Amino acid sequence: MISDKMSKSLQAAICIRDIFEEGKKLADIYGKENIFDFSIGNPNVEPPAIVNESMIEILKTEKPLALHGYPSNIGHPDVRAKVAEYLNETYKTDYTFENIAMTSGAAAALVLISNTFLDISDEVITFSPYFWEYKSYVESLYGKLVPALCDQKTLQPDPDTFRAAFTERTRLVFINTPNNPTGAVYTEESIRMVCDILREKEQEYGHPIYLVSDEPYRQLAYGGIKVPYIPHFYKNTLVVYSYSKALSIPGERIGYIAVGSDVDGFAEIMAGITASMRYLGYVNAPSLQQKMLLKCVDASVDVSQYERNRNLLYEGLTAMGYECIRPDGAFYLFFRALEEDDAKFCAEAKKELILLAPGSAFHGPGFVRASYCVSYDVIQRSLPAFQRLMDSYRKKEK
Amino acid sequence: MISDKMSKSLQAAICIRDIFEEGKKLADIYGKENIFDFSIGNPNVEPPAIVNESMIEILKTEKPLALHGYPSNIGHPDVRAKVAEYLNETYKTDYTFENIAMTSGAAAALVLISNTFLDISDEVITFSPYFWEYKSYVESLYGKLVPALCDQKTLQPDPDTFRAAFTERTRLVFINTPNNPTGAVYTEESIRMVCDILREKEQEYGHPIYLVSDEPYRQLAYGGIKVPYIPHFYKNTLVVYSYSKALSIPGERIGYIAVGSDVDGFAEIMAGITASMRYLGYVNAPSLQQKMLLKCVDASVDVSQYERNRNLLYEGLTAMGYECIRPDGAFYLFFRALEEDDAKFCAEAKKELILLAPGSAFHGPGFVRASYCVSYDVIQRSLPAFQRLMDSYRKKEK
Known part of the structure; x- marks a missing residue:
């Protein structure tokens, strides 16, 4: 059937x-x-209490038609500007609202990106162990997920398995740190190694290979450990974020994609993500959850x-x-x-x-x-x- | 790129x-x-005022972790039961919560269904003129959308173009009444004709062909005209609904899929829709918007x-x-x-x-x-x- x-x-x-x-x-x-x-x-x-407080305030003060109406496919400009501002303050980036697409969480973002970049049989490398749904995201669009096994002692990316995973068809690399399922935070040394190999492979194959940094656990690091911000190490990075864990709201499905203006093919990529929002039936991330972020972008559990x-x-x-x-x-x-x-x-x-x-x-x-x-x-x-x-x-x- | x-x-x-x-x-x-x-x-x-009232009440009274946490992929059982109850009262159906999957609107539902039923080059017939995104939904998953042109005088489905649109690869038929873009409400006579041809084609090809009834405008009919409820006319119907228009909340992305227990392959279909929720990155329809429906399922603009x-x-x-x-x-x-x-x-x-x-x-x-x-x-x-x-x-x- x-x-x-x-x-x-x-x-x-x-x-x-x-x-x-x-x-x-x-x-x-x-x-x-x-x-x-x-x-x-x-x-x-x-x-954090501010989540509900913010939602209630919005519901009480904003005009219902505007609040609940269609925003642009990639989100409310004021919310996107707020996210950009937060990232700029935190990571010394220079995003504007035009670099941010609001999505229904990180899972949605990964599928939207896959739909933007993959043709049939195109390949996505990821470091294994990996969040098992990665395979479904890529295969639902007839791409192929290629695992590069991490060092089994440290659970950090391994240069040999990573290098061996590339082919002509490699379009994307998914990286997830802090990692699900291992809890590993990839070190700055690991990140530098990964990015060096990526640059080497971009040159070898003569086309961009995009690093997709899936970061729903970015705020959850312990013992004062620093989670490196990947775009600082590799230009062609797309950052994927979800507020599910930082705000304990996984049922509400809200997150974003951040793409630097210097990423190769920036305009085309944003157009592809925008179209994918419609083509895959998302239309837009839920409006109230977007607006909530105006007050919660820096909140945390x-x-x-x-x-x-x-x-x-x-x-x-x-x-x-x-x-x-x-x-x-x-x-x-x-x-x-x-x-x-x-x-x-x-x-x-x-x-x-x-x-x-x-x-x-x-x-x-x-x-x-x-x-x-x-x-x-x-x-x-x-x-x-x-x-x-x-x-x-x-x-x-x- | x-x-x-x-x-x-x-x-x-x-x-x-x-x-x-x-x-x-x-x-x-x-x-x-x-x-x-x-x-x-x-x-x-x-x-309607009840939309915001309901949301505010939920935010004030429900435990935040439960409210904002992960529901099951196809939604909160109490919400699904409420939708089933409403449909049973309105259309004399016999749904339970197990027949209902909550989705992020109707667009999402159509893509989730496409992902459940279509292999590469499988075909979906729809009556044209049609909502232009249908083509994107189907083609993003490498299916083919086949238009069956309506009668140009009445904008009702035409038996000849419809019959001619079938092939071995036809898996689904999308029907949309009241229709976007024409505003036509397909008559009971049209529906019966469509369903008779479907039964004829199911027999000819020896496998089920599913009718997907996309009904976001179901509540918007004028002059006392009756919009036929399609499952009454054809067993293998999947109903797709969105509250975007009935409640004026298109930015909030909430709707559902209803599948009767007697639909061929019911269990498999629900499993496929559930998996598609994850595989396409939806995970679940936004939780607060789901819960809101407990009080708004029969509200209307x-x-x-x-x-x-x-x-x-x-x-x-x-x-x-x-x-x-x-x-x-x-x-x-x-x-x-x-x-x-x-x-x-x-x-x-x-x-x-x-x-x-x-x-x-x-x-x-x-x-x-x-x-x-x-x-x-x-x-x-x-x-x-x-x-x-x-x-x-x-x-x-x-």
């Missing part, structure tokens, strides 16, 4: 959302408080709550003997499964009512992802369950 | 949005009050204002000698251009500061579309300009 493309994709899907839905069912059986659901990146720190969670989970699991790579950002801990088959390990964990996402779903087999955007209390209460899980594997080994 | 697909599409685009943007520029030069902008379907009747506009414009232009087909719904008047080349005619009209959309953009050459979702006063003041336009053509003829 449905297309072959969709049919195959549904069969192949290792869908973290399914674990999430299953978690809801388990909660019904065992009680929500007894489930340790680390499966999905659903923010749990309260949105209390990031220290995530940091506290990270410390508890990382230190707890490490102490038990789990092999964890310390995450510096986002709200994910990526650690080695206790057996080769990470899906089987997740099934074992579920017996302890611990819900984890298998690394294979992120092109990172042998690992699992724990999303620690849960209450501190859940992590505390989960530790004995993690200990039992470890014990059960140690028993098997004997 | 950008893809060939996008590049060609940008060159070919006759974009009504461009006229809209140009209108803004003309308004700067001549003053907004002197421009007769009939170019775009941007609702001008005030949203004051439709009589559009009817009054229709009467004034239709009667005014007809009296001057323009050849108009009386529109029974939506807020569009489709009338014959005064010369063969409708784009040239639009350019002539612009000299009188009348902005119209050329019929060619809708696969309806020789006609133009006037969107009468403007103030009554604008229509009144435009009539002398329309008269001058007519006079100038009559002068040329001599």
Whole structure:
């Protein structure tokens, strides 16, 4: 009935959302408080109060027809100017509203960009492990996602796998730091290496290759670590941002694309993004969520709550003997499964009512992802369950 | 720099949005009050007060994390249940929340459905003239849009052109009534004819062919005319709705897809739509706009204002000698251009500061579309300009 493309994709899907839905069912059986659901990146720190205050004020003061009417496809000029101003202050850039396109979150932005740049069989490189939906975004438009495996000790981009991933058809590179699923913040050294290779490949192939920096976790970095702003290192960068995590509003779908005026083909790219807003049915990012940003562009959730969670989970699991790579950002801990088959390990964990996402779903087999955007209390209460899980594997080994 | 697909599409685009943007520029030069902008379907009747009231109440009473967090990809179950209940009461259907997927408006819904059903080179038939973006929706996913020209006297579907449009590759038929750009409400007789031919073709080709009923103007019908509810006439129907027009909130992007449980492949279709929400980057329709519907599902703008506009414009232009087909719904008047080349005619009209959309953009050459979702006063003041336009053509003829 449905297309072959969709049919195959549904069969192949290792869908973290399914674990999430299953978690809801388990909660019904065992009680929500007894489930340790680390499966999905659903923010749990309260949105800053200014989000609702701003929305209410707008609803009370703006003329409804103007507020709820069609803005330009890429957004309200005043909102785009506000975003530009914030970025200029924060990163010493020189954007104006013309460099900013408001989108329905970062996922939308990545698909809009893919639709702007990709013909059938064009390729997008990304560093793996990667957010599993990247593959769907690119393949829905008949492009090909090519993973470049990160160094397995550091989870930083690896120059050899990256270089080997390029072909004549490479059009885009997706980079995501702080990273989902690993929590790694790519170092300035890594970024410089990536950008040097990109310049080398642009020259080799004689056409621009665009770096798409997917940064929904930009505000979520811990221990004072600095997240490099990618356009400072590579001209042909498109920045993709979402307010889902910084403001804890993932259900509201609001974010943007920032494209510097010096990016090769700037005008064409903005025209392509604008057209893609219509062609893919977005029309525009929701108007009220856009306007809300006029007061919230520099607001943030209390990031220290995530940091506290990270410390508890990382230190707890490490102490038990789990092999964890310390995450510096986002709200994910990526650690080695206790057996080769990470899906089987997740099934074992579920017996302890611990819900984890298998690394294979992120092109990172042998690992699992724990999303620690849960209450501190859940992590505390989960530790004995993690200990039992470890014990059960140690028993098997004997 | 950008893809060939996008590049060609940008060159070919006759974009009504461009006229809209140009209108803004003309308004700067001549003053907004002197421009007769009939170019775009941007609702001008005030949203019902309940829209803002409902949003404010939700913002004040719901827990922010739950309100702004991720709902299921196809929406909040309580909202979907509310929509189902409304449809059941109105159309004697038997939907539950499982038959409803909340989407970011009707445009999104059409793309999500296209992504669910189409492989490369699969075909979608639609009755022309048609809303020009249909072509972009289908072609962005490498499908083919096949127009079946309506009867030029009545603007109702024509059995001969419709029958001739089918091939082995036909997967979907898009139907849009009340229609953009013509304002025609397809009669029950037309609907029955369309559905009979569909059943005939399903049998001929041995597989389901789905009718996608795009109904953003369902509430906007005049003179007590009845808009038939398509699933009553054809089982394999997917209904696509948007609240943009009924509530005057096109910037907020909220609508739904309704699929009856008896539609062939129901479960697979819902799974495909759910996956497409993620694959195309939508994730979910904006959460606040969804929740707003709990109180607004049966609200409506004051439709009589559009009817009054229709009467004034239709009667005014007809009296001057323009050849108009009386529109029974939506807020569009489709009338014959005064010369063969409708784009040239639009350019002539612009000299009188009348902005119209050329019929060619809708696969309806020789006609133009006037969107009468403007103030009554604008229509009144435009009539002398329309008269001058007519006079100038009559002068040329001599």
